[in-house]
Amino acid sequence: MNEIKVTIIDREGESHELVAPTDMNMNIMEVCKSYELPVKGECGGMAMCATCQCYLESDHELPEQSDSELDMLDQAFYVKANSRLGCQIQISEEIDGIVLRLAPEVD
Numbered sequence: 001m002n003e004i005k006v007t008i009i010d011r012e013g014e015s016h017e018l019v020a021p022t023d024m025n026m027n028i029m030e031v032c033k034s035y036e037l038p039v040k041g042e043c044g045g046m047a048m049c050a051t052c053q054c055y056l057e058s059d060h061e062l063p064e065q066s067d068s069e070l071d072m073l074d075q076a077f078y079v080k081a082n083s084r085l086g087c088q089i090q091i092s093e094e095i096d097g098i099v100l101r102l103a104p105e106v107d
Contacts, residue, residue: 004096008037009057011102020091028054028086028100039102045087050076052086053103060098062089078103 006018006028020031029052032039040051047068053076056062062084065073069088073079083103089095 004091004093006031006091006095007058007097007099008032008035008054009099009101010037011104022091022093024091026091028052028089028091030087031091032086032102037102038105039086040105041087043087047072047085047088050085051105053078053083054086054100055080055103056082056084056098057101058097058099060095062095076103077106 002023003019003021006020008016008018010016016037018031018035020026027045029039029041029045033041042051043049050072066088069085072085073083
């Protein structure tokens with residue numbers, strides 16, 4: 001399998017089913033940007049800005065959060081128990097069917 005399906009719920013509550021390649025070393029933030037969803041990713045995926053924060057809404061097991069991801073979420077707004085940084089979720093067969101909701105944007 002070279003691609004998976006990812007469901008992203010945008011900030012207006014609209015669901016977007018995206019197809020993401022598993023063989024291009026991409027992450028959720030990059031996939032969202034490629035579909036022109038409103039994800040800034042200001043730091044380029046370095047876990048330094050939280051502008052790609054999302055909420056895990058499916059029962060997928062994700063890799064444990066890195067210290068840099070935890071540190072960034074500790075400083076972010078609208079953090080919940082299921083918050084993750086999209087840039088830290090790698091596209092792989094293990095997350096096929098994942099459902100994520102974009103966190104509110106900070107003004």
